[in-house]
Amino acid sequence: MEKSKSYQFKVANIxxxxxxxxxxxxxxxxxxxxxxxxxxxxxxxxxxxxxxxxLGSSISIDDLAEKMVELQKQGTHNINLVSPTHYGSRIVDLIKSAREKGLNIPIVYNSNGYDSLAILKQLKGLVQIYMPDIKYGDDSFALKYSSAKGYVGINQAAIKEMFNQVGNLHLDEDGIAIKGILVRHLVLPNNLSQSKDCLDFLSSISKDLYVSIMSQYHPCYKAGEHPELNRLLSPEEYYAVVDYAEELGMENLFIQELSSHKTYLPQIQLCLICQTYSSCILQPLADHRY
Ligand code: SF4
Structure with missing residues (x-):
């Protein structure tokens, strides 16, 4: 059996x-x-x-755990694991390794919500904040645009498990999350995300659920091959979804500016690998592979 300390991860940026x-x-x-x-x-x-x-480079579980502790020393509020799902139980070992090295701030599990229940159960008690997507309310669209078979059932079961583990989002006196779940929903053009079905499900879990309704869609990658996806979201499409969430009585909503598709790029300030500052995820990745 492979020892956990020999695990390698591939990471694009820290x-x-x-x-x-x-x-x-x-x-x-x-x-x-x-x-x-x-x-x-x-x-x-x-x-x-x-x-x-x-795009990215290999890093050992030990080095990765130490990077987490380095960020903690810099004062970060949490450790945010983006797209961890395909690492399965290795993420469990990674978190345990970081805790052994002194990590004591919350772990954020930031996934697309297509997570297995078996792995989520292993993460119970190790992850303080879940931040899953709810991408689709219809399996056929999930299969067509994300190659995700049975997405709706798997996603909804995962969100329920996450909610059962950590509950609604709890904030400290400064408004920083310390525990709970925050769900993200990217509204797609032409109702391809079936947003109302997604919100019906979320509101059935809890009206107090924190939900981020995202307007930032813009056609990237292979979207141009699908005419129905090859445009920005209209204001009417976006605000119809926001209005619906409010009609359902959901009050803990994060709403984006409709212009966010122009400005949205993850803001990266300090790369621990190259030790340089940057403002955009893509440019430093091209220049600073490690
Ligand atoms: S948009 Fe889809 S393919 Fe891209 S990182 Fe998110 S889940 Fe993965």
């Missing part, structure tokens, strides 16, 4: 990230680890160089 929702980024930033690869294949992926084309 940084203090100020572009997450306010309770996650706070004032000091979220210590974010962008894992290379993804268990989905979204044709519209903004980060396709990382998720689909393998």
């Amino acid at each position: 940084c203090l990230h100020h572009g997450e929702e306010p309770p996650i980024s706070g004032t000091s930033g979220s210590g974010t680890f962008f894992f290379t690869g993804c268990n989905l294949k979204c044709v519209f992926c903004q980060n396709y160089q990382i998720s689909q084309e393998g």
Whole structure:
């Protein structure tokens, strides 16, 4: 059996990230680890160089755990694991290793929500904050645009498990998340995300659920091959979803500016690998592979 300490991960960037929702980024930033690869294949992926084309470099579990402690020393509010799902139980070992090295801030499990229940159960007690997507309310669209078979059932079961583990989001006196779940939903054009079905499900879990309704869609990667995806979201499409969430009585909503598709790029401030500052995920990745 392979020893956990020999595990290798592939990571595209490690940084203090100020572009997450306010309770996650706070004032000091979220210590974010962008894992290379993804268990989905979204044709519209903004980060396709990382998720689909393998951009990133190998790093041992030991070194990765130490990077987490380094970020903690810099004052980050949490450790944010982006696209961890395809690492399965190795993420469990990674978190345990970091805790052994002195990590004592919350872990954020930031996934596309296509997570197995078996792995989530192993993460119970190790992850303090879950930040899953709810990408689709219809399996046929999930299969067509993300190659995700049975997405709706798997996603909803995962969100229920996450909620059962950590409950609604709890904030400290400064408004920083310390525990709980925050769900993200990217509204797609032409109702391809079936947003109302997604919100019906979320509100059935809890009206107090924190939900980030995202307007930042813009056609990336292979979206141009699908005319129905090859445009921005209209204001009417976006605000119809926001209005519906409010009609359902959901009050803990994060709403984006409709212009966010122009400005949205994860804000990366300090790369621990290259020790340089940057403002965009893609440029430093091209220049600073490690
Ligand atoms: S789940 Fe996210 S990172 Fe993965 S392919 Fe889809 S959009 Fe890209």
